[in-house]
Amino acid sequence: MTAVSKHIPTTSASTLIHYLRGPDGLELRNPRAVYAWGTHCTYERAEFEFRDLRIEQGRDQEVRRNPSKYRKPKDPADATHLKVGKNWREAKANETATHLRIPPEVELEKRYEAFHFIYSFDLATVNPDDPQSVMRAGDAVRAFREGYSPGVQSLFVGQSDAKGSKAAQARGEGGKYHVHEAMNAIVHSRMTVGGRTFEPGMRVGGAITHVDTYRAAWDEFLERRGHEFGLEPQDRDVLPEVRSAEYKAVRRTDHDFWVRERGGISDQDRARRGIETALQSLSRDPSRLAGLSAGQRMDVLVDEVAATGDLEIKTRSTKKLGTRVRSFVVPGRQQPIGSTKLGERYTNAGLDEQLDLVAQGRWKPHTRGRVTAPPKTFEPLSPQEEAELWAEVHEAAAQERAAQAAEKQAAEKPQSIAELYEQRVRPTLDDGDEYFGGAAAAFLADYEQRGRALPSISPAVEQTEATRPTVHVDDTTHQHVEPHAAETAARTDDAVEQQADTPSLEREPDVPEVQAGSATAPTASPTVAKPQRRRERQVSVLKGDEMRGRELVAVVVGEQDDRVYLDAQLAAHDPAAADRSGLHLYTERKSTTKDGHRQTVTAVAAPYSREQVSTLRAAAGDNRVVVAGREVLALRGNVSPSNDGRGYVVVPHSVGPTDRPIGTDVIERQHASEDRARQREKERGKSLSEQFSQQTLEAAERDDHDMDR
Structure with missing residues (x-):
């Protein structure tokens, strides 16, 4: 048999991938799942990359009408x-x-998100315990898919842990090595399969998923290149060539296979059994059909089939041929089976041929061959080789445990103020923050010179600080040691982030910064602050239903080539926007250098195609205004995580109009909602900051007391 393949569609790609990867996430399902790779995706992020492709092509969460x-x-x-x-x-x-x-009972149903293919290798061809044979079989599947349909996005996991079905175990067979393929239902790259060209974004179908077509391609691959991987062509006595007369004689399905493997019999197989039993009974006395016409022979067969109790044949009468089969009725089955659904052997033409063979005394029952070759074996490792291999494994495991223990110890070790300063404060400082950095360094140096031990922060206090509400980096930077409040306030103005440039926006001219300690720096008055821009923030994490049916505001901030840049935000009146200090769906922090001075800016515009923006404009209709020269749209629709992981984007095909009209004050309302949430954050954070400062002061006082003693 060599290797057979089958496929199963699914409406949930993530569920399929979780099944293949197992409950341990990135770990393979068990140690015997020895082969894994991805095509146009990575093993670790396949679930998200599948979804990102659907979102990018506007095909996520698609439904169809029943x-x-x-x-x-x-x-x-x-x-x-x-x-x-x-x-x-x-x-x-x-x-x-x-x-x-x-x-239909359900008018709309979700479309398939992925296809599940399985390539199963016979025990006489691949021994599941032979690493080399298993690897070569996996290489064969990889070479076949990359040659046959290179533009699909697929995750492959080879497994040799199957125990086999009950029927296989009864035959004395164990589990076979098999390769699972989870294929995204959306085409990733341009390709031509079976004479049809698939473009990115098209749904997978045709020759890629049609069972007879891709099985024929797999057979051809084994004929042409199977020897490269230690595989032989399919055994035609066991699995006839696709599209051959023998292959078409019995139209077996996956359902027939699984019911039979579980020890049962499907309605289709029961119908075939009734017909085969009747033909075998007639073959014992061919004279019963001698001298009869085709229609009369069919009448005899109908009566003989009814006697089996497995089947009833519904017929129709024609002038030319007389009695003809219309359908098959299996007792207990509500829906009849069409005359062409069992295979060509059981159609009118096929039954006429079988009855003619019966009359001639040459009829033979339909049988399928079985593999008689013994399971493939391989030479096991010698005791010395096995001992050496296990020694290497144990050494690698010991090194890994030591590294993990060191990381755990470092994480649990209390941190001093100096360490916290280096880890948390310094990375957030711009190059121009010499004063603050110098002041903090001087404070720490003076503290140590006086012989005082720096107060340590225990993990419990770390956890307390970790519970502080999420605030912007500039809000936390100046909550550390600040000897001179007035000068620090002036520096805070200089540290305010500026909104990033978009292709069509002009930035306000930078006000030259006066460096502390320079010849022109004032000594008695604060530094003149630059004109402040609003500090924009991204919306916090959205979960589940929070990403569906949201009220949205989209600001068109610029265009470049075939891209339009949108600042999409949760509308202030949407329930999901309550108590959020940031409403922008997408932000990106960038560092720019101008005149030797590095600035950190925040971009709030994500790129959309012109076609996607046209869809958004059509959905908004007349519910849009112009604010400060920019077009603002009001919409209602779904959002999804962006491809680059920097926030969320609007799903264009899900949008529709909203019943909440907007006016020219829409941006002011957005800012007002954010400001209220930010004020509440500061009030909550202030008490936690005071608590943290008090703990640090008490620790320092205890150190002073110990030194005096």
Whole structure:
């Protein structure tokens, strides 16, 4: 059999990936899952990269409309529709309706997000315990996919931990080595498969997922390159060539396979069993069919099948051939099985051929071959080689445990003020903050010269400080040692972040900064502050429902080439905006250098395509205004994490109009909402800061007392 493949669609890519990666997240499901890689994605971030691609292409959370069903009513007067070609429509006044429309129970359903492919290797071909054989089989799957459909985004995990089904265990077989492939339902890169060109953003389909087509491609790959990986072509006695007459004779499905593996029998297999039993019974006395026409032979078969109890054949009568099969009815099954659903062996033409063979005495039952080759074996390691290998493993594990212990000890060690200053304060300082940095360094040096031990901060106090509300970096920088409040206040003005430039914006001219200690620096009056710009902040974490159906405000701040830059914000009146000191969905901190002075700025505009912005404008309709020369849109829709992880973006295909009109004061309202939340943050943070300062002062006093003693 060599290797067979099958696929299963799923509406949740994340659930599928979690299943493949197991409950331990980044860890493989167990030590026997020995092979993992990604195509256009990484193993660690596959779940997020799948979602990012769907969002980038505007295909995330897609739904489709379920079709209605049409039935002939018991009372013809209840009919409302009739069929025209392949479509249904309501009957007009002068037309006679034939069917009743039955709407679907669920009008909209989520579209598939991913496809789950499984490549299973026979025990006679790949021994799950042989690392070299397993690796080469995984390489074969990788080479096949990269050659057949290189533009798909897929995660692969090879596993050799399967125990096998109950039926396989009863046959004395263990689990087979198999490779799982989770394929994103959206095309990643341009490619041509089966003569059809797929562009990025298109849905995966056609030759990529059609079972007969990709199985034929897999067979061709094994024929042409299987020897490179120690694999042989498919055994045609076991798995006939795709599209061959033998392959089409029985149309088996994955459902048939799994029901059979669990020890049951599907309705389709039961129908086949009834027909095969009837044909075998007729073959014992071929004379019963001698001299009969095709229609008469079919009548005999219908009666013989009914006697098996497995099946009832519904028929229709034709002038040319007489009795013909219309459908198969399995006892206990509500829906009949179509005459072409079991395979070509069981169609009208196939049954005519079987009955003719019965009449000639040449009929044979349909059987499928089985692999008789023994499981593949490999030479195990010698005791010495195994001991050496385990010694290397134990040494690597010991080194890893030592590194983890060192990290844990460093994390639990109390930190001094000097260490905290180097770790927390200094990285936040701009190059121009010489005064503050110098003052803090002088304070620490003086403290140590006087022979006093620096007060330490215990992990408990660290945890207390960690509970402080999230505030902007400039709000925390100057809460440390500040000997001169007036001069520090002047420096705070200089440290205010400026909003980043966008392609169409002009920055206000920088006011030359006066360095402390220079010849022109004033000695008695504070430094003149630069014109302050508003300190913009990103919205805090949004979870679950907080990203769906949000009231939004989008400001068009610039355009460049084929991109439009939008500052999208949660609308102040949206419930999710309550108590948030930042409403911008996207921010990006940048460092720029001008005249030798480094400045940290915050960009609040994310790039969107012109097509996406057109969608947003159409959804906003007339509910938009111009504020300070910029267009502002009011929308309602979903948001999703951005591709670069710096915030959130609007999902264009989800937006619609909002019933809350906006005016030219919309930006003022946004600022007012943020300011109220920021004031409450400062009030809460002030008490925690005072508590922290008091603990530090008490520690210093205790040190002074100890020194005096």
